Every structure is written in C-alpha cells, then in structure tokens.
Amino acid sequence: MRLLMLFAGLLLTGCQTHSMAPLPAPTANLFHYQLQNPQGSTLLLPDAVRQLAEADVIMVGELHGHQGIHRFQADLLAQLLSQPRPLALAMEQFSRDNQDTLDAYLAGEMGEEAFIKKSHAWPGYRSDYRPLISLARDASIPVIAANAPRHLVRCIGREGADYLRRLPANERKWVAERLTLADDAYKARFMENRHHGQAPSEQQFAAQTTWDDTMAESIQLYLQQHPGHSMMLTVGRFHIAEGLGTAQRLQQRNPRLNIVLIYPVTADEALPKAPLWTLHVAPLPASRLKGEPLPAFKRGEPDCLAGSVSVLFGPPARNS
Numbered sequence: 126m127r128l129l130m131l132f133a134g135l136l137l138t139g140c141q142t143h144s145m146a147p148l149p150a151p152t153a154n155l156f157h158y159q160l161q162n163p164q165g166s167t168l169l170l171p172d173a174v175r176q177l178a179e180a181d182v183i184m185v186g187e188l189h190g191h192q193g194i195h196r197f198q199a200d201l202l203a204q205l206l207s208q209p210r211p212l213a214l215a216m217e218q219f220s221r222d223n224q225d226t227l228d229a230y231l232a233g234e235m236g237e238e239a240f241i242k243k244s245h246a247w248p249g250y251r252s253d254y255r256p257l258i259s260l261a262r263d264a265s266i267p268v269i270a271a272n273a274p275r276h277l278v279r280c281i282g283r284e285g286a287d288y289l290r291r292l293p294a295n296e297r298k299w300v301a302e303r304l305t306l307a308d309d310a311y312k313a314r315f316m317e318n319r320h321h322g323q324a325p326s327e328q329q330f331a332a333q334t335t336w337d338d339t340m341a342e343s344i345q346l347y348l349q350q351h352p353g354h355s356m357m358l359t360v361g362r363f364h365i366a367e368g369l370g371t372a373q374r375l376q377q378r379n380p381r382l383n384i385v386l387i388y389p390v391t392a393d394e395a396l397p398k399a400p401l402w403t404l405h406v407a408p409l410p411a412s413r414l415k416g417e418p419l420p421a422f423k424r425g426e427p428d429c430l431a432g433s434v435s436v437l438f439g440p441p442a443r444n445s
Contacts, residue, residue: 186362282332
C-alpha cells in the first residue's frame with residue numbers, strides 16, 4: 126500500500142475556496158486553516174485535490190469541535206464531489222448499528238430532529254457534521270456509519286475482547302470480525318498515555334483498537350464491494366497519528382490501497398518530525414485554567430450482559 130501522510134493544514138480566508146489566498150499566519154482565528162506540503166509550501170485546496178486524485182482513501186484527522194477543521198472537512202468534501210471518481214463518505218461519528226437510520230435520513234424519509242435522536246448523533250452534530258451530511262445528501266453519495274457502538278466498546282474496555290464472544294450474531298456484526306491486539310507501535314503509543322497517573326489496561330487497549338479495527342474494516346468492505354470508488358473518512362486525529370491506528374489497520378487489511386492522511390496541528394504544538402503534510406489551525410481555548418477543578422460528570426455504568434447493554438455516554442474528547 127502506498128501510504129501518503131497528509132498531516133494537513135489549510136488556513137481559509139473569507140473568500141470562496143477556489144479563490145483562497147494564503148494567510149500570513151495559520152492562527153488568525155478558529156475558522157482559518159492552512160495546508161502545507163512536505164516541502165513547507167502552502168497549497169490552495171483545488172491544487173491539493175488534484176494531488177489527491179489517485180488516493181483511494183483520504184482520512185481527515187480532527188480535533189473534535191474545532192471550527193477550522195470542520196470547515197476544512199466540508200470544503201474538501203465539496204471539492205472531491207466535483208471529481209469524476211465515485212466517492213463515499215465514512216464517519217467515525219456514526220456507528221454501524223445506526224446505518225439504517227443514516228440511510229433513511231439521506232433518502233429524505235425523516236426530519237433532522239428524528240435523525241439526530243435515532244442515530245445518537247454526537248452533541249456537536251449541527252455545528253460540526255451537518256455540512257458533511259448535507260453535502261452527501263444533496264450529491265446522493267453513500268455515508269458509511271463506520272464505527273463500533275460506544276456501549277459495546279465500553280463493555281470491551283471493562284471486560285476485554287472476550288466480551289465479544291457473548292454477543293448474539295445480530296450485535297456481533299457491529300464490531301470488526303478481527304481485533305488487532307498484538308504488541309505493535311499503536312499499542313505502545315496508546316499505553317504511553319496516562320490518565321490520573323495510571324497506565325491504560327489491556328482491556329482499555331482492546332476497546333481502543335475496537336474503534337480502529339471496526340472503522341478500517343468498514344472502509345475495506347465498502348471498497349471491496351465497490352471497486353473503483355474512493356472514500357473520505359472523518360476521524361479523531363489520534364486514530365491516524367504517525368500512520369498508526371485506523372490507517373495501519375486498514376493497510377493490514379488491504380496493502381494495495383493508496384491512503385492519504387490529513388493531520389491537524391495547532392500553533393502551540395511542535396511539528397511532526399517526519400516530512401508530512403500539515404493542516405495548521407489555531408489552538409482551541411483552554412478547557413480549564415490552572416487550579417480550576419475538573420467538571421463533575423456522571424457516567425452511567427453499562428450492564429454488559431449480552432443483548433442488554435444500555436448506558437449514556439459523554440461527548441468525545443477534543444483530541445481523540
């Protein structure tokens with residue numbers, strides 16, 4: 126597989142994309158973005174799209190809730206829709222068990238309020254993902270609910286991958302057939318992240334790779350069934366950082382795919398060491414100032430009996 130890491134950063138002015146002029150700094154405001162190639166040259170979006178013409182899969186990493194990144198995703202999708210190659214949109218933000226609801230909304234069979242409720246859309250759907258769904262709906266392209274259901278992932282995080290053996294067939298299909306649990310570079314990277322000073326457990330890594338393997342399998346199956354198509358995926362940037370996670374799992378499933386990764390970097394972060402494409406955006410406001418307490422958030426605990434899981438979850442982390 127040809128893996129092109131497009132750690133993308135595009136800084137958009139108020140003009141239309143096709144007439145966008147490079148801004149002097151990628152941190153002008155949260156709506157700006159700036160794309161640079163590995164040589165450090167700033168590219169206009171139409172020029173970048175021409176270079177993406179041969180890509181089979183374009184994975185656009187995001188900081189969840191970042192206006193500039195979500196604007197870039199919509200701008201990129203609109204440009205890709207003008208290309209002759211058939212295109213599908215895959216999204217981390219919807220899980221496989223809600224594919225029928227997503228299809229019904231795209232077909233005009235329900236209103237937005239019902240869609241948001243029945244699909245368990247993320248809290249930022251209206252501001253962050255509505256433009257993508259609207260573009261796909263208007264263009265009559267498929268949208269793939271690529272992820273594993275969050276309630277099943279949490280049960281895996283508590284009980285490990287063996288939990289999947291207890292699921293009935295109608296639920297087991299919502300998670301990738303094969304999970305990548307080996308001690309690879311992605312696992313090492315995940316285990317380095319500590320929460321309240323504690324290293325993650327094996328069960329927590331199994332939950333993490335459930336997302337990655339399921340998204341990778343969802344893409345692989347669609348492209349296998351639709352030869353000649355290309356796909357754009359919206360996904361948290363951790364899932365594609367350093368070419369690992371979802372990108373690595375997809376590469377393992379189909380080494381022949383030409384995958385492009387678009388990775389956002391804020392002005393307060395160091396650039397990747399490797400010569401990658403970068404999407405420069407302004408940093409988000411600090412969630413908490415020094416000394417401020419963590420917000421109280423009560424999570425329901427899942428009942429992980431097969432077929433009886435019911436639990437509410439909070440919004441995803443911004444950098445997941």
